[in-house]
Amino acid sequence: MYPRVLPFSVLLALRFSRVRSPGPPCEPGGGEGRLEVSLEDQRARIEDYCGAQGWQLVEVLTDDGVSGGQRRRLHRLAERVRATGARFVVVYNLDRFARDVAGQLDHMRQFSRRGVELHVVGRGRMEADSAAGFLMAGVEGLMAEHYRPLIGEKTRDALARLKGQGRRVSRHAPYGCRLASDGLHVEPEPQEQAALAWLRALAPGRSLRALAAALAARGILARNGRPFAPMTLARLVTAGPCGQS
Secondary structure, X not given: OOOEEEEXXXXXXXXXXXXXXXXXXXXXXXXXXXXXOOHHHHHHHHHHHHHHHOOEEOOOEEOOOOOOOOOHHXXXXXXXXXXXXXXEEEEOOHHHHOOOHHHHHHHHHHHHHOOOEEEEOOOEEEOOOOHHHHHHXXXXXXXXXXXXXXXXXXXXXXXXXXXXXXXXXXXXXXXXXXEOOOOOEEEEOHHHHHHHHHHHHHOOOOOHHHHHHHHHHOOOOOXXXXXXXXXXXXXXXXXXXXXXO
């Protein structure tokens, strides 16, 4: 009977790569020439690795777009390992397992104590029990943790540059604007611009909840047809002409 294996595949840095505009970083042909590996590709590589080892694949966990620094996914992984009785965890790359070196080493030790092995596709088993293994895992973990805030800095810079060019940075135009005919830029939306003018006129002296009620009384609602949420109003009061900060 084959040992059971629980693979764990996590694709990082997805948020910005979904911006469909010519040449942004993280897209094919973008400013940095990077092409992210899709979850489907990662799974295929993991399945090939497990097949080569003669292991039975019992479950796949994916965290599409969840930061590698968030440990809740590691806790969820540990729960599924216990529930399935898996003896192996297979990841596409070590930074898909964690970009938090402390969490990475902690969970590697926990797995080792329970007799669970961590494997990386194309490299084999990773461990932190021996001096050499601890050093290798620690150095890779530090590099991954360093790269996580670096991604954030690059993403913020790229988004700010796109905003400065009047180009969209998400699937939806910000409140007060609509997508231009080229699908890349945004332009003012007259009705929402009028709503923003009312919002700013009514805001002085009112709480956010009172402001939402005053707008609703005039038939000015959010895009979902409901009164504005207080947090949304707080952003729109100080936003630019297209609802952008």
